[in-house]
Amino acid sequence: AGVDLRVRLGPRGGYLSLPTLGAVRADTGPVELQCHGGELTVRPADGAPFTVRVQQDGATSSADPRWVPLVMLPAVVPGAGPVALDDLDPYRTRGDGAETHGLGGAAQIDDWERKAWIESWSGVEPLLRLGGEHRLTEATVLLRCMVPLGPPPGSGPTGRSAAHCSGTRREAFGAVLSSKPATPAYFASTLVHELQHTKLSALCALVPLHHEDATPRHFAPWRPDPRPFDGLLQGAYSHLALADYWQRFALHARRVAHRDQAWAEHARCRQQVGAVLPVLAGSAALTPEGRTVVNEMITLYHRLEDSPPPTGHLARAEAYVTTAKVIWQQRNDSRRQ
Numbered sequence: 293a294g295v296d297l298r299v300r301l302g303p304r305g306g307y308l309s310l311p312t313l314g315a316v317r318a319d320t321g322p323v324e325l326q327c328h329g330g331e332l333t334v335r336p337a338d339g340a341p342f343t344v345r346v347q348q349d350g351a352t353s354s355a356d357p358r359w360v361p362l363v364m365l366p367a368v369v370p371g372a373g374p375v376a377l378d379d380l381d382p383y384r385t386r387g388d389g390a391e392t393h394g395l396g397g398a399a400q401i402d403d404w405e406r407k408a409w410i411e412s413w414s415g416v417e418p419l420l421r422l423g424g425e426h427r428l429t430e431a432t433v434l435l436r437c438m439v440p441l442g443p444p445p446g447s448g449p450t451g452r453s454a455a456h457c458s459g460t461r462r463e464a465f466g467a468v469l470s471s472k473p474a475t476p477a478y479f480a481s482t483l484v485h486e487l488q489h490t491k492l493s494a495l496c497a498l499v500p501l502h503h504e505d506a507t508p509r510h511f512a513p514w515r516p517d518p519r520p521f522d523g524l525l526q527g528a529y530s531h532l533a534l535a536d537y538w539q540r541f542a543l544h545a546r547r548v549a550h551r552d553q554a555w556a557e558h559a560r561c562r563q564q565v566g567a568v569l570p571v572l573a574g575s576a577a578l579t580p581e582g583r584t585v586v587n588e589m590i591t592l593y594h595r596l597e598d599s600p601p602p603t604g605h606l607a608r609a610e611a612y613v614t615t616a617k618v619i620w621q622q623r624n625d626s627r628r629q
Contacts, residue, residue: 294348298326307360309381312437312467314344314352314361334359349373350436363406365413368420368432376437377401377409378467401440401472408472409440415476416483422544423484423537430487436466443471458482460489462497477541477550481557484537488530501525501582502575510571513564513616518624521575525586528568532589535561535596543599559601559609565593567613 301308302321309315316323316334324335332344332352342356351374352361364374379400401409420428444457456478458470468486473479495501504521512519512527519527538558545551572578572586600606 296328300324311381312350312376312378315380317358350376368417372432375435378437379440412473412476412479416480419477419480423540427484431483434466434487434490439467439469441469441471458486460486462493481537484533485530488533489526492526492529499581500579501585503577511617511620513567513613524568525572528565531561532565532592535565539596539599555601555605559605560612562596563609563613
């Protein structure tokens with residue numbers, strides 16, 4: 293933020309982590325930090341002070357071995373800032389109920405995994421561009437930090453859950469939490485999905501969109517549990533963006549396999565959104581601003597019909613949503629009894 297500071301902090305597990313910047317190796321504490329003019333002076337309790345240079349784009353450098361910099365993913369587009377891959381902060385998923393939300397725990401990645409992240413990241417830019425220049429702009433402007441997660445609970449050869457998970461934190465604007473995406477295409481779609489939550493959360497912090505309560509009562513085809521109205525709005529907003537992204541991907545994909553996969557993802561997301569839009573539109577608790585957002589979502593939803601998916605994909609997506617609702621009703625009816 294470019295703000296001068298002077299603070300004393302205690303290390304944890306031999307490190308004092310500074311989210312999105314790096315960490316100080318320190319066995320005892322506290323550590324005094326003073327930042328002025330882009331230079332961070334570190335005064336550990338058990339050693340001589342040293343300095344860390346903090347550039348405007350967030351990259352750091354220091355000749356002192358006690359400083360552990362973060363891996364920096366290259367800029368999404370030339371001229372933009374790099375994106376931190378923060379696997380050092382010990383508190384990065386603390387208190388968020390990760391398992392409750394189907395997320396994996398915090399993961400510290402090794403050299404092989406870093407290479408896999410960087411390799412997948414290198415293919416993101418052209419795939420985001422396939423989804424429209426606005427998707428590339430969103431990632432360039434909004435994304436500041438990727439936080440690696442482990443695979444979701446229950447995943448693996450004998451698990452029941454998905455092999456990938458991702459999320460955002462309302463109090464950590466610009467950060468996306470994610471397990472390692474399997475392909476650049478899914479990396480790009482993860483960014484599309486999560487940055488919608490980032491945008492809508494920022495909007496909600498500026499102006500209320502509804503006055504519904506927080507009771508989890510609504511069916512959402514992308515979740516097994518009942519959702520509060522706000523969660524339904526967030527999920528529909530992000531899945532609508534995914535439906536738009538995958539449709540554009542399908543229309544521009546050159547390989548038949550890629551096109552087929554994209555149509556399947558588009559059809560599923562579109563049907564999921566279509567199942568909940570009537571609930572959002574029918575709410576009497578929407579504010580004028582919230583009504584504007586929902587009306588624009590409905591407009592985009594109908595615009596997607598101009599390029600429908602192949603019939604087979606649409607039929608499978610309809611069956612998927614119908615089955616999800618039946619299972620949801622059975623599960624939640626049994627819980628009420």
